[in-house]
Amino acid sequence: MKENGLGADVVSEGELRRALLAGFPPSSIVFAGVGKKEEEIEFGVKNGILCFNVENEEELNIIEKFGRKYKKSITCNLRLNPDVGVKTHSYIKTGKEENKFGIDLATAEKIIKSSKRYKWVKIKGLHFHLGSQIKDVSPFIEAIGKVKKFCLKVNFKPEILDIGGGFGIPYRPDDRVCDISEFGKKICDSLKDFGIKKLIIEPGRFIIGNGGVLIAKVLYVKRRKRKNFIIVDAGMNDLIRPSLYHAYHMILPAKLRKNGKIKADVVGPICETGDYLGKDIEFPSAPEIGDFIVVMGAGAYCFTLSSNYNSRPRPCEILVNGKREKIIREREKYEDLWRGEK
Ligand SMILES: Cc1ncc(COP(=O)(O)O)c(C=O)c1O
Numbered sequence: 334m335k336e337n338g339l340g341a342d343v344v345s346e347g348e349l350r351r352a353l354l355a356g357f358p359p360s361s362i363v364f365a366g367v368g369k370k371e372e373e374i375e376f377g378v379k380n381g382i383l384c385f386n387v388e389n390e391e392e393l394n395i396i397e398k399f400g401r402k403y404k405k406s407i408t409c410n411l412r413l414n415p416d417v418g419v420k421t422h423s424y425i426k427t428g429k430e431e432n433k434f435g436i437d438l439a440t441a442e443k444i445i446k447s448s449k450r451y452k453w454v455k456i457k458g459l460h461f462h463l464g465s466q467i468k469d470v471s472p473f474i475e476a477i478g479k480v481k482k483f484c485l486k487v488n489f490k491p492e493i494l495d496i497g498g499g500f501g502i503p504y505r506p507d508d509r510v511c512d513i514s515e516f517g518k519k520i521c522d523s524l525k526d527f528g529i530k531k532l533i534i535e536p537g538r539f540i541i542g543n544g545g546v547l548i549a550k551v552l553y554v555k556r557r558k559r560k561n562f563i564i565v566d567a568g569m570n571d572l573i574r575p576s577l578y579h580a581y582h583m584i585l586p587a588k589l590r591k592n593g594k595i596k597a598d599v600v601g602p603i604c605e606t607g608d609y610l611g612k613d614i615e616f617p618s619a620p621e622i623g624d625f626i627v628v629m630g631a632g633a634y635c636f637t638l639s640s641n642y643n644s645r646p647r648p649c650e651i652l653v654n655g656k657r658e659k660i661i662r663e664r665e666k667y668e669d670l671w672r673g674e675k
Pocket residue numbers: 342365366462464465466497498499500535536537538539633
C-alpha cells in the first residue's frame with residue numbers, strides 16, 4: 334500500500350507505531366479516535382504526522398499544549414458528527430447524533446469561531462466517517478451537503494476534507510458490490526464548487542476485506558434430527574464477526590467429496606452458544622473429519638479482533654502471492670498466553 338502511494342489512517346498509538354514501522358512517512362498519516370490519550374497525542378506531535386482528526390474541544394487544548402512544547406504548528410481537522418444515517422449494522426454506524434463519534438455542528442461552529450485563540454493548532458479541515466459496509470453513495474453526498482452548508486454558515490473555507498471510509502464489499506455470493514467508480518464520480522462532482530485542496534479517503538475493508546481467508550480443520554461432525562453441526566478448530570476467538578455483528582461469511586469446503594450435500598452450522602470449540610462461524614451453511618459435499626473448510630472475506634476486522642479467549646493461542650498468518658507463500662505472523666505458543674502474567 335505504501336509503495337502505491339497510500340497513507341495510513343490510525344486510531345491509536347499502537348496503530349501509529351505500526352504504520353511508522355512499516356515505513357509510512359509521518360506526513361502521510363492521519364490520527365483519528367474518540368479517546369486519544371495525552372501520551373498518544375504527544376507521540377503523534379513528536380513524530381510530525383499529517384494531521385489529527387479531532388473529536389472534541391479538550392483534545393484541541395491538549396494538542397495546543399504539545400504544539401507549544403515542541404514548537405510545532407499542528408494541522409487539525411474537526412471530525413463532525415453530521416447526523417447522517419447509513420444502512421448497516423447498528424454497531425458499525427458512526428455518523429448519527431446518538432453515536433459517540435465526532436463533534437455536533439453547533440459545538441463545531443463555536444470551536445471554529447474561537448479558533449484564533451490557538452497559536453499552534455491550525456484547524457485546516459473537516460472530517461467525517463459515517464460507518465462501515467456502505468453500499469450506496471447517497472449518505473456521502475448527504476453528509477458533504479451538510480458540511481458545505483455548515484461551512485457557508487460559519488464562513489469557514491476548509492483546505493482539507495476527509496470523508497472517512499466505509500465503502501462496502503460483498504460477503505455473500507449475490508451481494509452487491511459498491512460501485513467505486515460511481516462513488517468516485519458522484520463524490521467528486523459534489524465537491525466541484527467547494528474549493529478544497531486535499532481530499533482524504535480512508536477505505537479499510539474495501540482494500541483488504543476480500544484479500545484474506547480463514548482456514549480451519551474439521552474436528553467432528555454431529556448429525557441431529559433438526560440440525561447438523563460441523564465442529565472446527567477455529568472459533569469466535571479467531572473470527573468474531575458472526576458472533577459480534579451476526580455477520581455472514583461464505584464458507585466452502587477446501588476439497589469436494591462425492592458424498593452428497595449437507596446443511597450445517599459451522600461452530601468452534603469455545604464454551605459459548607454464540608460461538609459460530611456460519612449458520613445453516615449449505616455445503617456442496619459434506620466435509621469429513623480432518624478436512625479443511627475455508628471462511629471467505631476474512632481480511633478485515635477478523636485477525637485484529639481476535640483474542641485468546643478460552644486460552645487459545647492464535648493461528649499463524651500466511652501471505653500468498655501466486656504460487657509463493659510466506660509466514661508473516663508466527664502461530665502463537667502456549668507460553669505466549671501467560672507472558673506478562675504474575
Ligand atoms: C475513522 C475511520 N476511518 C476509516 C475506517 C475504515 O472503515 P472501513 O473499513 O469500513 O472502510 C474506520 C473504521 O472503523 C474508522 O473508524
